[in-house]
Ligand SMILES: *[C@@H]1O[C@H](CO)[C@@H](O)[C@H](O)[C@H]1NC(C)=O
Ligand SMILES: *[C@@H]1O[C@H](CO)[C@@H](O)[C@H](O)[C@H]1NC(C)=O
């Protein structure tokens with residue numbers, strides 16, 4: 001962690017566009033070194049390792065001050081990037097600068113075309129970063145789609161969202177617990193009463209922002225009806241529909257977009273650190289590599305989705321963005337755990353497996 005970096009962002013925030021603040025996710029400086037003026041990015045691993053202040057560790061999560069209020073306050077501010085109100089404003093304007101350009105894929109439907117909604121529809125947005133953007137990882141702040149129903153339709157769309165943080169198969173994605181606990185819910189705004197279109201937006205904001213490489217959207221629909229005996233809204237699955245006087249109608253998705261930002265990512269710098277575990281230049285360089293990898297692991301896992309335990313996103317990064325084999329990932333993880341347990345104030349936490 002580099003104290004100076006965070007202080008610089010904090011000092012600059014009111015004067016500059018939010019894009020510079022956006023980049024202060026809190027990955028270590030050697031993964032992304034952001035120049036506040038140009039947002040230019042220079043991988044500076046060697047410089048940073050050599051030039052690191054020897055007492056920097058005092059201010060890390062493992063340093064002796066990690067329980068001090070000032071430190072906690074600082075970290076809180078340091079980890080905030082775009083403020084939620086700013087984000088809301090930009091989302092309302094659908095500002096293109098927070099749109100992450102992803103590829104829409106679906107075998108079940110096309111954007112802008114009416115379809116029969118009685119079967120589940122699968123759509124996904126993906127970035128194919130290993131092919132097109134190997135130097136970036138992506139953070140999702142919001143997801144928005146525009147959905148239309150034909151007139152007098154009794155259908156109600158139901159969405160299930162799964163997220164792959166760094167790639168991989170569907171089984172390596174996590175389910176978004178929309179409206180569970182403190183997790184945000186969809187917000188719907190009417191676009192045009194006549195066309196019966198609504199924008200559905202889920203805003204993750206600072207609290208629930210998350211890495212993403214692919215977002216899977218499963219659209220089902222249910223029939224909304226009022227139970228006259230109890231005045232409660234009840235729902236049917238469309239396939240159980242027997243009353244032909246009820247109009248199922250058609251559905252259409254006009255847009256599906258992810259809002260967020262991309263962060264510079266230097267896979268070679270991380271590979272170089274990993275190499276130091278087996279072939280250190282010196283004893284000191286091995287310790288330094290271990291410390292930096294632990295820091296990176298913790299900052300990546302920090303963006304884990306809600307759940308009983310944090311998901312092991314760092315392993316997903318190693319598997320999918322560095323293309324490491326399963327046993328290599330296991331070996332790196334156990335080296336990190338072993339080293340961490342010997343540090344003063346070790347902070348170790350349980351993680352759940354996401355990527356195989
Ligand atoms: C929609 O419902 C209204 C009132 O229930 C009815 O007058 C109208 O004909 C219906 N339109 C269609 C397209 O079914
Ligand atoms: C709905 O979404 C569309 C497309 O993303 C956007 O252009 C429009 O401004 C949004 N309208 C409202 C009312 O939010």
Ligand SMILES: *[C@@H]1O[C@H](CO)[C@@H](O)[C@H](O)[C@H]1NC(C)=O
Nearest residue numbers: 226227228229230231232233
């Ligand atoms: C349903 O709601 C209406 C209007 O709110 C009310 O007049 C009626 O008594 C309610 N019926 C039942 C069964 O609760």
